[in-house]
Amino acid sequence: MNSSSAQATDLDSHIITTYSDIAKEGRRFNIDLVSKFLYSRGLLIELLIKSNVSRYAEFKNVTRILTFHNGKIEQVPCSRADVFASKQLSMVEKRILMKFLMHYIDFDLYTEDYKDYENSTFLEFLKSKQLTPSLQHFVLYSIAMVPETAKTIDGLKATQHFLKSLGRYGNTPFLFPMYGLGEIPQCFCRMCAVFGGLYCLHHPLECLLVDGESKLCKEVIDHRGKRIKCSYMVVEDSYLTEQICANVSYKQISRAVLITDRSVLSSESNQEISVLTFPPADEEHSAVHLTELCSSTMTCMKNTYLVHLTCTSSKTTAKEDLEPIVQQLFTLNSESQKDPKEQMDPTKPIVLWALYFNMRDSSCIPRQSYVGLPSNVYVCSGPDHSFGNDHAVQQAENIFHELYPTEEFCPPAPNPEDIICDGDCVPQEVSESSTAVDLKAEASTECRTVLESCEDAKEQEAE
Structure with a gap:
């Protein structure tokens, strides 16, 4: 059978999903407002294991790491077996890549190698190591996952983090929680409840009561007028008033969520979980991180994929930042099409539903930027633009130790x-x-x- 006949057969066997279908099955979708994966040796996984909270969650391996290179989507070889099985690299490139990765997994032992490039960019360092343009692209965007402007030491740390996470639970360094990232805070809530933690749902706070003498927050008042006493208060940045945040300058994160009918890169399995890095078009833009979730993650219905796109904002709206990427990788759908099979581009997935929105990034805001807060009120940031969760875990631990300096952070809970x-x-x-x-x-x-x-x-x- 020739390639065109095989493609036609594959198209005929593909089940056509429309917007009407997903509208009827809306409860089968779990859409996270934040898109992140868990590094197998990241702080969050270590915390879940240490605290025994992991018993409340299930995880799936991320099966593929992809990149957009030379106008097409390619799979990035990660493990030794993947590197030598890859048809994208020549034998010389395979040897160069393996030598580079094996050497710099412990880069801190070879400080002389990068000493002269500490003030240079990671890209310049990669060029100095005689990596071909293709290898530079793979290492920069799909292994280190840092921008071209990243310093050499930051790129090496990111590469080491990636490599040391490989092989712990699968051929890629990433895990994804079943039912979405929203399960992680629920897992901690369940553990907290076992030891007496209380949760008041649908009780938004209206104001804080501050003692006139001590200038400390003594009580909070909810929207029903109920008073709740407190010794400390930890609040997420978005709950603060405009007056308190008057001196704060926020960065923005552009987000897009898509529901598609197929994967961006077809394979023998229809249950691939993929990560794709789309390089920036120019210096004014940033790389776009794309995650594609299949139905086995329990975040979308069968025969659909849930796609998240994230980048640091460079335009006014998220749609301006991300729609050009969406148009390159996907085909926009219309229910008015009489025959979707005739209209679709067989090389691109169809977008059945799309949402664009912006989120503010408060991860690097110092506490002194907030005006008039009592000293026993602690502010934590919202989600950042990074791919992992290390910043959130470190921030939680820092705040905990400020509240309880002599206590252990998330000690192991007994079975x-x-x-x-x-x-x-x-x-x-x-x-x-x-x-x-x-x-x-x-x-x-x-x-x-x-x-x-x-x-x-x-x-x-x-x-």
């Missing part, structure tokens, strides 16, 4: 089956020297939760 709530839960025939796991095994073969164990104890007391 529910390892907790004994009451002495009556322990069978008398079991010795005191037995471990919690042994106690559970002898008491019951079933996996009972802490709450169930406590309820059993209360019933025994009542009897």
Whole structure:
């Protein structure tokens, strides 16, 4: 079968999805307002493991790292096997790339190699190492994922972070939580609730009550007039009034969310999770990070893909920043088409739904920029433009240590089956020297939760 016949067969077998279809199945979509992945050895993954919060979440491996190079989308080889199996690189390029990556995974041991380039850009450093233009593109945009203006040390750190995350959970360094990033804060909320944390939903705050003598925030008042006492208050930047933020100068993040009918790069599997970096058109623009999620992530319905595009704003609106990229990679859909199969470009996915919006980036705003805040009110920033979550985790830890200097940040939580709530839960025939796991095994073969164990104890007391 020739290529044109194979393409036609593939087109015929593709299930056509329309806007009407996704409108009927709106509840099957989980759309994050922030687009990020989790580095396998990033601060957030380490925190989830350390605190035992990871038990509340499931993750999928990101299967492909893509880039837009020479006018087409290509898959970037990451692991040794991928590099030598790649048809995009010559044998000489493969050897140069592997030598570079293996050497600079521990770049801090070879300071003499980059000492003369510390004040130069990472791109200039890559050129000095005799990397071909294709290899420079791959390393800069798909491994380090830094702009051309990034300093050499920043590029090397980003490359090391990428390489050390490879192979921990898969062939790429990234994980994505099932049902979307919105699951991560819910996981921490569940753990907090187990230890007595309270959540008041639909209670927006109206104002703070500040003590006249101490100048500290003593209470907050919600929209119903209810007062809630507090010793400290941590608030996200967007909740503050314009008067408090009068001296703050914000950067903007441009975002686009698309629902498409197929992947930007077809493959044998229709369940690929992909990351694509679109290089900037000129010095005035920044690179665009694109993430493409399949239905197995539980963020979109079957036969569709959920696509997120993110970049630092350079134009007035997100649409001005991102629509040129969307037009290059996708075909805009119209329900008025009589026969979508005849109208579509078989090389491009169809955009069934699109949303453009801007978000402000407050990640680099110093606290002293906010006017009139009591000293026991701590401000945390909203999402930043970076690909990972390290800034948010570091910020949370810093604020926690300011509140509780002697406490450990997110200490390991015991497994529910390892907790004994009451002495009556322990069978008398079991010795005191037995471990919690042994106690559970002898008491019951079933996996009972802490709450169930406590309820059993209360019933025994009542009897």
